[in-house]
Amino acid sequence: MPLIWIFASLLALGAVGYAMGRRRAVAVAGGDARRLHSLPNYYGLNVLLAVLVPSFGVLFAWMLMQPMLIEHSVAAGLPAVTAEHTLVMSDVRRLAEGLKTAIAQGAMSGDDMRALATGDGTIRAALAAVGVALGSEVEPVVLIAAQSYLAKTQTGDVLRTIVVITLAVAGFYWAMGQTNTAFRARNTVERAVLVMLMAAASIAILTTVGIVFSMLFETINFFGQYQIADFFFSTTWSPNFRGNSQLGILPLLWGTLYISIIALLVAVPIGLYAAIYLSEYAAAKTRAIAKPLIEVLAGIPTIVYGLFALVTVGPLLRDYFAQPMGWGESGSSVMTAGLVMGIMLIPFVSSLSDDIINAVPQTLRDGSFGLGATKSETIRQVVLPAALPGIVGAVLLAASRAIGETMIVVLGAGAAARMDLNPFEAMTTVTVKIVSQLTGDTDFAAPETLVAFALGLTLFAITLVLNVIALIIVRTYREHYE
Structure with a gap:
């Protein structure tokens, strides 16, 4: 049974169970709902939950586990040399899907699919009829694995349907049997x-x-496969899938932090000042117009920002700053990516800080004014310190967004892994190299590919440390206002 039919069947059975459970509760009470422990709706909801919760739980678990178990079983049946290549399973899945489509559309029968002894000509013709083309050389073992994959998938789908529907029906009857005047349905x-x-x-x-x-x-x-000391302390990033790679993370961390710092230097002051103006100085009409316009920046795709950096900001910085000062000749630079990323982060800081500042109790402002403080003094010495924990959270969100950005860096800063203080030189970040190492037909057993996971885990650890430090700072300041 197709998955959508299983969902529809479960929902229909749940709806029927709700109606019948409610009706049965009223019936066992002799038509007087006051004799029931709970309202009739709760008895209907009890049947509904008994039908849907176990069945949907098993269904989702089955959907997660079945592909993994089948792939493991099929891969175990492949020759040892073939099983080492992870791309083979991709071919097996593609062929199995093609065979399934061919059978469904009548381009071939089950007997044709099983006729591997006569060669794969029948299978090739059938797959070509449904738009699935095989390569010039397809090993028979791959076709056999695809057949096994398809057969096990179909068997698993049938068992899934039986188990899920049986569980739903059992839950229906079990909950209906519980329905009586003493049952605590609520x-x-x-x-x-x-x-x-x-x-x-x-x-x-x-x-x-x-x-x-x-x-x-x-x-x-x-x-x-690679020395941990060389990874964390080497200043050279030079992956080579043919061997002798140098995979030092320091140039990537430097580029990530350099670009993120420039972005935060742009976004935090502008965003915070905008939040202070909108919350404390702007009229209601101005705020109603300005805040949505600022938040529009958050909805622009990052690829658009990247194109803006590549076409406009990069050439502008190169022609008017880098070249006249002799600092560089390229439009791709740390400054380009940092400025554009900072513009992108402004609404993250501005919108969140604005909401946080507005949440500061008005009594704090009134008390400050009553003591003779001016508006600016009240903002600096009362409102901002009271809102500091939230503002720190907004800055952290912006920092995490900057550290994880990819497209703006690719188009605005280039892909050069180097350690340089010149902001008009091309550099790159950790996220860009994670993408580059996992792109294309790569060997997932090679250290040049596995390094992407080490980069990701390192970036995760850095973000975690930043959040812990910020939490300590927030708690320290929060003690003065609670």
Whole structure:
């Protein structure tokens, strides 16, 4: 059964369960809802939850686990030499999908698919009929693996449908059997909702843990092939898939921090001053117009900012600053990327700081005015210190956004991994090199590819440290105002 039909069936059964559960509750009470422990709606919701929650939970878990188990099983059946190449499984999946489409459209039958003993001519013709072309040389073992992959996938889909529908029906009858005047439906429903809320709150934590472990395992593989000291302390970045690579992270960290600092030097003052004006000085009509216009900057795609840096800002800085002063000849530079990125970060600082400043109690301002302070003194000595924790959070958000930016750096700063103080020289960042190392037909067992995971984990650690430091600063200042 197609996945969309399973979803529709579960939702339909849940809706029927809600109506029947509510009706049964009223029936067992003799038509008098006051004899029930809970309102009739809770009995309907109990049946609805008993149908949907277990079935959807198993369905999502099955969708996650089935592809991994099938790939592991198919890969185990390949020859050892072939199984070492991860690209083979991509070909297997592509062929399996092509075979499935060919059978669905009637271009070939199951008997044709199984007729590998006579060669792959029938399969080639059938796949070509549905727009799937094979390469000039396809190993028979790959075709056999594709057949196995398709067969196991189809078997898994059938079992998934049976298990999920059976679970939903069982939940329906179990919940209907519980419905009586003494059943505490409201308590059961509220506990179920609480569990779902806790699960929703855990998603962010589990996602973070998953990200860390996914990078950690590959990073361990990388350091098994490359010296950790050379990675963290070498000043040369020169990957070479033919061997003798130099994968020092220092030039990439320098470029990342250099560009991010310039971006923050642009975004923080402008954004903070804009927030102070909008919250403390601007009239209501001015604020209603200016704030949405500033926030429009946050909705512009980063590739547009990158093109703006490449076409406008880079040549402008080169022609009017770098060349006349003898600092550089290229339009791609740290200053170009930093300025454009700073413009992009302005709404992050401005909008968040504005909301935080507006959240400062008016009583603090009134008390300051009552003591004879001017408006500017009140802002500097009362409002901003009270709003400091939130402002630090806004700056941290902008810093994290700057550290993780890629497209503006690619188009505005270039891809040169070097350590230089000249802001008009081309440099690059960690994120750009992560993309470049994972782009193209690369060997995922090579250190030149695995280094991307080490770069990502290092960047994650740096961001975590920055957040911890900021949290300490926030708590230190917050003690004076609580």
